Amino acid sequence: MTEVRVHPQGLCESDQVGAGTRVWAFAHVLPGAKVGKDCNICDGAFVEDGAVLGDNVTVKNATLVFRGVTCENDVFLGPNVVFTNDLRPRAHIKRGPDSLLLTKVRRGATLGAGVVVVCGTEIGEHSFAAAGAVVARDVPAHAFVAGNPARQKGWVCECGEPLDSALTCAGCLSVYEHREDDRGLRRRTA
Numbered sequence: 001m002t003e004v005r006v007h008p009q010g011l012c013e014s015d016q017v018g019a020g021t022r023v024w025a026f027a028h029v030l031p032g033a034k035v036g037k038d039c040n041i042c043d044g045a046f047v048e049d050g051a052v053l054g055d056n057v058t059v060k061n062a063t064l065v066f067r068g069v070t071c072e073n074d075v076f077l078g079p080n081v082v083f084t085n086d087l088r089p090r091a092h093i094k095r096g097p098d099s100l101l102l103t104k105v106r107r108g109a110t111l112g113a114g115v116v117v118v119c120g121t122e123i124g125e126h127s128f129a130a131a132g133a134v135v136a137r138d139v140p141a142h143a144f145v146a147g148n149p150a151r152q153k154g155w156v157c158e159c160g161e162p163l164d165s166a167l168t169c170a171g172c173l174s175v176y177e178h179r180e181d182d183r184g185l186r187r188r189t190a
Contacts, residue, residue, distance in 0.1 A: 010041075018055065027059075036073065050097060054107070067097060068119065071105040078113040078131065085119045106141065108158060124184045128156045141184030142176060155185055 002020040006012045009025040018037030023029055027041045032049030035041070039053055042061045047053065050067030057071050060079040068085040071077070085100040101120035105111070109123050112131035123129070124141035133150040144154045144162065154162055155176065157169035167176040167185065176185040 012041075014047075014049075042079075060113075068100045069103045069105070069117075072107040072109075072125075074108045075105050076110040077105075078111055078115065080114045081111045081117070082115075083117045083119070087119060109139075110160065111135075126156065126158045127184070128160065138183075141179065141186065143184055158187070 004012065004017045004021050006023045007025045010023040010027045012023045012029045013031040014029050014033045014035060017035040020038040021035055023041045024043045026043050027045045029035060029041060029047045030049040033047045034052045035047065036053055036055035036057060038055055039057045041047065041059045044062040045059045046064050048066045051065045052070040054071060054073035056074050058076045059065060060077060062079055063077045063081040064083060066083050066085045069083045083103055086095060087101060103117055103119050103121055105123045106125035108126040110128045112129055114132045115129045116134045118136040121135055121138050123135065123139045124143060127139045127141060127143045129135055129139065129150060130146035133146050134148040136149045139145050142155050143152045144156045145151060146153050155167060156162055157172060157174050159169060159172045161169050161171035163169055163176060175188045177188045179186050
């Protein structure tokens with residue numbers, strides 16, 4: 001089994017990091033952070049205590065993952081993604097972990113460069129937030145969102161390609177349908 005690799009100028013203080021994970025220069029993983037196997041924590045990234053990253057998560061350069069954020073398996077966080085965890089921060093008021101709002105990024109989701117995620121949101125599986133989006137409300141599964149505030153512009157396949165009006169992917173030919181719970185799409189089964 002491959003061990004955790006930490007660049008000589010990286011800092012990984014957590015003892016809950018999975019095999020095969022790489023922590024690059026100037027990245028900092030605090031004690032109490034949970035990081036799965038085969039993750040890539042790039043230069044200058046920060047993962048705070050209480051943050052949870054699943055397996056095969058990519059955290060690109062200068063991304064900030066704070067306490068209360070959970071990213072499931074296969075999530076991609078582009079460069080300079082920023083999560084918040086307090087809707088009313090004040091320097092003179094120290095709130096405990098119980099008062100912070102939780103954020104969940106579901107399996108396979110992508111957050112492009114410079115995305116800001118306001119706490120208390122859920123980003124659906126295989127959804128895609130375009131570069132610079134400000135995500136201030138829940139994002140359905142397979143939704144493509146962009147802008148400030150982020151608004152849905154279309155649908156995306158698991159492979160990342162846009163879906164046409166029939167919810168079909170021209171790239172891999174997968175076909176999707178709306179979920180019964182009205183929280184996005186799911187792949188149609190034969």
